[in-house]
Ligand SMILES: Nc1ncnc2c1ncn2[C@@H]1O[C@H](COP(=O)(O)OP(=O)(O)OP(=O)(O)O)[C@@H](O)[C@H]1O
């Protein structure tokens with residue numbers, strides 16, 4: 001294991017993050033505050049409680065997931081796309097590193113950034129609502145797994161993307177709708193039965209449900225199923241990346 | 254001496270079906286400098302990229318320091334430094350960060366003294382905190398070299414290292430190459446400047462259309478392929494070549510007072526005696542004689558032309 005290489009990639013990626021720390025910090029604070037003004041105050045005043053939790057608190061896990069997932073994807077995608085774009089990927093390809101080490105460096109950095117944003121949002125949210133976390137260990141586990149698995153997905157997007165538009169495409173066209181339709185701002189049980197069934201095909205549902213359970217102890221789907229879903233998703237992404245490096249798809253001619 | 258780089262029947266067919274390498278075999282001794290010459294599109298970069306792991310070979314095998322580049326890629330790649338032809342750098346990073354990154358990526362422990370030495374040798378120390386975007390083209394190329402040297406490679410590939418570099422700096426770079434050679438580093442470089450190969454290489458390889466035409470000691474190549482010219486300076490001025498000498502490969506100098514005779518030094522008869530006799534019979538008198546050997550460039554142009562016909 002070339003841990004020196006993993007560290008080098010990780011540090012290099014984190015340096016870019018630190019250079020723009022203010023932006024990285026301010027934008028989630030701002031957007032979270034806006035969500036609370038719109039959803040918490042305006043809409044929340046009409047919806048009393050969801051499953052025994054005030055609406056303002058109910059949307060917090062969904063809000064965190066929304067940002068963590070989009071940040072993990074876009075950071076990892078950009079991280080690996082940029083060397084492809086500038087041509088510096090030659091160095092990664094000619095270095096004594098295997099796919100796992102490259103992934104650990106890039107995905108580790110992207111997951112760290114997403115985690116940072118997630119924590120910032122949680123802290124911001126705690127200014128607006130009373131937050132109690134019933135299962136803190138599970139909460140941390142879900143958060144970490146989400147950062148990791150979606151950073152893996154982002155890495156794949158970055159390798160697949162042929163231009164900057166495509167880099168935005170997957171997060172915008174696929175992931176954001178899935179998150180919004182995944183019960184970020186409502187409980188699945190509030191939907192008509194047909195839609196409840198359809199929703200179960202949305203992988204994000206399992207994530208948000210499990211994450212919300214760790215806060216309030218109530219879930220749309222069994223917690224074990226949530227964990228299984230996200231673990232399965234992580235493995236799927238890892239398998240795909242392994243295949244990409246084995247075949248050199250889109251990176252090695 | 255043992256071969257540190259051994260290439261056997263290396264083939265590369267790109268996805269589109271283009272055959273860029275058609276079975277190249279080459280052994281490179283430890284500590285030597287090999288210059289690869291060849292016209293645009295000959296396959297020089299493809300050869301280097303394949304050895305370095307940037308493109309996957311379609312056939313054949315390569316070992317570096319005894320390590321197979323596929324099955325023992327870690328061992329092989331740890332020995333290699335690569336300076337690519339394209340100036341590929343991340344624009345917003347600083348010089349020092351990019352160079353440090355390269356060292357870490359190749360699994361070397363942090364060594365600020367070594368990095369400083371490399372940057373100083375390449376006259377980049379003043380610029381170490383500059384963003385890459387603020388550097389000139391020649392400086393960027395030197396950053397690429399610094400990156401490759403940061404991890405102390407035993408085999409260094411330089412793909413057109415002096416393209417776009419001014420004359421002074423080119424000489425500096427030749428000195429750097431000579432220093433590396435003195436440290437025992439094996440160097441493979443490609444270039445379109447033949448005088449560069451002539452100045453620094455031990456051996457010269459010529460590639461055209463994916464095939465290695467020849468690899469030879471530079472001196473042997475020049476001696477073997479070399480044509481010589483004999484310039485005969487006369488006391489008289491001529492308007493045309495005298496009839497008695499018309500059958501020889503002669504040219505009349507513009508000034509009219511010299512004849513230039515081209516001959517092959519390896520031919521059984523060079524024809525020099527005949528030429529001198531002919532000159533005497535034409536009633537001309539000699540003022541001076543001078544011979545000149547053709548440069549590598551002329552040899553190279555001849556070779557590639559010969560291959561095309
Ligand atoms: N990724 C690729 N896909 C398809 N063909 C390629 C690819 N890269 C190079 N080639 C082709 O392979 C041939 C050899 O290219 P290569 O870059 O090795 O030439 P070169 O000798 O380095 O030339 P130059 O002196 O211009 O740098 C060219 O015909 C080129 O078009």
Ligand SMILES: [Mg+2]
Pocket residue numbers: 297298299338412
């Ligand atoms: Mg080239």
